[in-house]
Amino acid sequence: MLMASEPLVETKGVSKRYARNLTDNRVRLGATLRRVLIPWDSVEQPAQSKTDFWALHNIDLSVRRGEALGIIGLNGSGKTTLLRLLAGQLLPDAGEIQLKGKVATLIDLTAGFELSASGRQNILLRGALAGRSSEEMNAALAEIIDFTELGDTIDAPVGTYSSGMQMRLGFAIMMASEPDVLLVDEILAVGDFKFRQKCLARIRKVREQTAFVFVSHSMGDVRQFCNEAMVLDRGRVAFRGAPDDAIKYYNQIDQPKTPVDPSSSVLGGSSIHNKDAVEVEEFGWYDGEGRGVDQIQSGQDLYFRVALTMHHEPRQLIVGVPVYSESGILLAGFSTETWPQKIEATAGARTVVELKIPSAGFNPGTFHSVLTILDGPEFLVRIANSSLRVLPNSPRYWGYVQLPHEWMARTG
Amino acid sequence: MNGRSAKRNLVPEMAVTTLRPTARLEDGLLTSAANLGREFRKYRSHIWIWFLSDFRKAYAGTNFGIFWKFLMPLVPVLIYTLLGHARIVPQFPGVSGAASIGLGVTLWFFLSGCVSQPMRTVETRNSMVTKTALPLSATVFSGFGELVFDTLVRLGLVMVVFAITGTVPALTTPLAIVVLLLAMLFFFGLGLVLSMINVVNPDVGRVAGILLAYGIFISGVIFPIAGLPLHSVLAWNPFYVFIEAIRDLTLKGTIDAPVPTLFYSVAALLVFLYGCRVFYVMEIRVRGIL
Numbered sequence: 001m002l003m004a005s006e007p008l009v010e011t012k013g014v015s016k017r018y019a020r021n022l023t024d025n026r027v028r029l030g031a032t033l034r035r036v037l038i039p040w041d042s043v044e045q046p047a048q049s050k051t052d053f054w055a056l057h058n059i060d061l062s063v064r065r066g067e068a069l070g071i072i073g074l075n076g077s078g079k080t081t082l083l084r085l086l087a088g089q090l091l092p093d094a095g096e097i098q099l100k101g102k103v104a105t106l107i108d109l110t111a112g113f114e115l116s117a118s119g120r121q122n123i124l125l126r127g128a129l130a131g132r133s134s135e136e137m138n139a140a141l142a143e144i145i146d147f148t149e150l151g152d153t154i155d156a157p158v159g160t161y162s163s164g165m166q167m168r169l170g171f172a173i174m175m176a177s178e179p180d181v182l183l184v185d186e187i188l189a190v191g192d193f194k195f196r197q198k199c200l201a202r203i204r205k206v207r208e209q210t211a212f213v214f215v216s217h218s219m220g221d222v223r224q225f226c227n228e229a230m231v232l233d234r235g236r237v238a239f240r241g242a243p244d245d246a247i248k249y250y251n252q253i254d255q256p257k258t259p260v261d262p263s264s265s266v267l268g269g270s271s272i273h274n275k276d277a278v279e280v281e282e283f284g285w286y287d288g289e290g291r292g293v294d295q296i297q298s299g300q301d302l303y304f305r306v307a308l309t310m311h312h313e314p315r316q317l318i319v320g321v322p323v324y325s326e327s328g329i330l331l332a333g334f335s336t337e338t339w340p341q342k343i344e345a346t347a348g349a350r351t352v353v354e355l356k357i358p359s360a361g362f363n364p365g366t367f368h369s370v371l372t373i374l375d376g377p378e379f380l381v382r383i384a385n386s387s388l389r390v391l392p393n394s395p396r397y398w399g400y401v402q403l404p405h406e407w408m409a410r411t412g
Numbered sequence: 413m414n415g416r417s418a419k420r421n422l423v424p425e426m427a428v429t430t431l432r433p434t435a436r437l438e439d440g441l442l443t444s445a446a447n448l449g450r451e452f453r454k455y456r457s458h459i460w461i462w463f464l465s466d467f468r469k470a471y472a473g474t475n476f477g478i479f480w481k482f483l484m485p486l487v488p489v490l491i492y493t494l495l496g497h498a499r500i501v502p503q504f505p506g507v508s509g510a511a512s513i514g515l516g517v518t519l520w521f522f523l524s525g526c527v528s529q530p531m532r533t534v535e536t537r538n539s540m541v542t543k544t545a546l547p548l549s550a551t552v553f554s555g556f557g558e559l560v561f562d563t564l565v566r567l568g569l570v571m572v573v574f575a576i577t578g579t580v581p582a583l584t585t586p587l588a589i590v591v592l593l594l595a596m597l598f599f600f601g602l603g604l605v606l607s608m609i610n611v612v613n614p615d616v617g618r619v620a621g622i623l624l625a626y627g628i629f630i631s632g633v634i635f636p637i638a639g640l641p642l643h644s645v646l647a648w649n650p651f652y653v654f655i656e657a658i659r660d661l662t663l664k665g666t667i668d669a670p671v672p673t674l675f676y677s678v679a680a681l682l683v684f685l686y687g688c689r690v691f692y693v694m695e696i697r698v699r700g701i702l
Contacts, residue, residue: 025701030612036437036693037605088431088545091696097431111543114458116465128457129544180426 006100007062008181008211009086014059014095016081016235020051055081056235059095065180068212070226070243072219072250077232079215083107083185086213101180102132104210108185109170115159119150119169122158126173140176147172147202149195168195175202182210186217219247220328272382280381281307281350283371285388295389298402302360304334304385306371307352310345317343319353320372321385326365331400361402364392436693444689448549455550462554467561485521485562486569492517492634493573501634507663508577511570515662516633518566519592519655524624525559526599530607530691531617534698538611541699548695552607556600582665588658591673595654598680601687608694611701632656650676 019025027049034041056078063069071079084090085097087105112129113122123144127137145154148168150161158166184203206212207225216222222229222243229246231239231253239249273280283306287293296302304321320335334355336343345351367388373381439447452459471480495501496513503509530552537551574581610617630640632652637643646652647669657673660666667673 022701026612029697029701032697033608033612033690033694036690037609085431088429089542090699091431091433091435093433095433097429099429099431101426103429105545108543112540112546114461114465116468117461121461125458125461128455129546134457 005064007064007098008100009061009063009213010098011059011061011086012096014056014082014085014092014097015054016056016078016085016090017048017052017093018055019049020053021049024049024051054235056085056092056232059237061230061237063181063211063213065211066208067228068207068214068226070222070229070246071213071215071232072217072222072229072246073232073238074253076234078235079232080107080185081235082232083183083213083215086181086183099181102178103181103183104174104179106171106174106182106184109174110163110166113158113166113170116157118156119148119154119158119161120145122169123173126170127176137173137176144169144172144176147176147198164195171199175206179206179210182206182212184213185215219250223247223328271384272379274380277311277375277380278373279309279311280371280373280383281309283307284385293388294386295391296360298362298364298390298393298397299359300393302357302388304355304357304369305352306373307350308345308373308381309350310347313347314343314345314375316374316376317345317351318372318374318376319343319355320374321355321369322372323362324368324370325400326368328368329400331362331367359404360390361404362388362390363397363400363402364390365400366390436696439689439693441685441689444692445685448688448692451547451549452553455546455553458546458550459554459557462551463557466554466558481561482565485565488521489514489517489566489569493569496634497577502636502639507659508573508579510573511577511579512659512663513634514570514573515659516655517628518563518570519595519658520628520631520633520651521566522559522563523595523599523651523654524627525562526556526596527603527606527620528624529555529559530600530603531610531620534607534611535617538698538701548698549691552604552691579663581662584661584665588661591654591657591661591677594677594680595650595658597684598650598654598676601680601684604687604691608690608698611694611698627651648672650679 017028019028059082061069071082073079081090083105084107085092086099087103087107088099089105089107112126114125117125120141123141124134124137127140128134145151148154148165150165150169153161153165158169161169182203203225212225214222214225226243228240229243230237231246231250233253238253239246241249284304285293285296286303286305287296288301288303290303293302306319310317318335318337320333320337322333323331325331334357336353343351343353367390369385369388371381371383371385372379436444467481470484471477474480476483492501493510493514496503496508497510499509501509501513533552533555534548538548540546541548541551573579606616606620610620628634630646631637631649632640632646633655637646637652637656640646653669653672653676656669657667660668
């Protein structure tokens, strides 16, 4: 009997070693093969080669049902390797992994699809991959087809599906069979907006019934889904704690040379500053007198200014300032993209772009924002502004913002 | 608390998976073979779909369609059979040259395929299975299905040749089938071992490819072994021993070399079990080593 409080996912001292050189990988594998071919021959593991590195080192974790662990870290920090180990796709080189119950893996949604087979056949095939019997999958067939919204297309070969359709099918199959352990790797961008919302809702629902391990670069998603987060840095656990604290820690290791502002957590990933393309001399919030501010009165006029020098002739320069609540909810976005006028910026010349928000309707609280500068679709700058504190000017307020409004009342 | 949560406070008989660096290393010959059998059963739907998919890919886009699937395996057997019929290659005393060579070449392609097919499949499908929890064994089984199909087509031709040349199979033919099954186990086991060695040292696959492509000429299939140099050594070539025994039992009703046949028949079971163990232990370790 398994008690509900027992971990469904547990790792003890798990490590995974790789070599950057394929030959070194083969040499190490060769030692194991020799041990298998000649069991009575005592074979020493080859010494660590120069290209060897620990993709993961000494990872301990445990996740119980109803718990959600977010794993964040820079590219190459070992996040996906850890998930692949948990999914049984790789063997650890040290330590032990124990999984209890049915495991659903959303790592590569379209991997393992047989393109010549129909969507319906692939439901059974992928189900078998996940350890589900054909009876279980047949029972869930109608629900899966309904969820994917593929309709009659379900009987067409999967090779004829768009990548979005394949991902929808992959997602629906893996989520269909009530997993005990759910391993998700950065795949929440499934299909169009409406379908993504459907997937998020499904994950939220399933999450409460499972031990949920979630790898993501989206800090918003980690904050939303997880009650604990772990930061991996070069294969080691660098931090483990509450998601907000983990995100702060991650931002520190992500930008070690930049002073960290609390508002940088809204970036949801790395900051960007392509200094070969643009130099940003100054930016920030100002009041009507042109003084830099970090706090204003609710309803006061508010200005944002950025002074920049382009190093090339931009084709379509766009300046944007998304504004977030303290918990990371996007409240408003201001962008020159909707401004009928084009920003005339020439290479080498200083350009100042200013935004005025008359009677800024932010209710009291702390607000974060991000300066974004784009040339067409290319992000040149994406850096956090200093936080802005809004002070009350009336005793009662509700929500984050106050929209211009008036009340009317009549009788009869 | 909803019903499902309540039900899950105590969960009986929940499957527990433990992954350690030493996974499968302690499994013996029989356990490994049994586990490969379980993988076959568990992934039989995949194996069938892959077989069908590879089958169709072989003639996709052609005008003659499935006709190619029958013609392609027949071409080499047909050529060697015609050479035997026209007495261009040396004759085997007491039997029809065409029947003897046709049967021998068919057996050669089947048994050499048992060796080469696991190597080729592991090489080509390793990257695909790395992204899933699919075992490599499932891909090998599906490739084996195609080999069996080609062999059945070739055996159909051999029967036609028997009919044309008036060759009547001997009463010991059922014994030939037993020897064929043992030969299959021997070479499939060998193929499983080589497929894993080939991941560590890809030169092995190249050498095996050359030997299997041209080894037919020193295997006694086309040229009688007595006329070849080093024939006393070549007489212990397992390809020769098995193929000759099957031909003898089918065409003559006797076995000319019973000792080597008995030796390799016993060895076949051991080689097969050994191959299963090597493959089963290593298949989870070679994932991603391309």
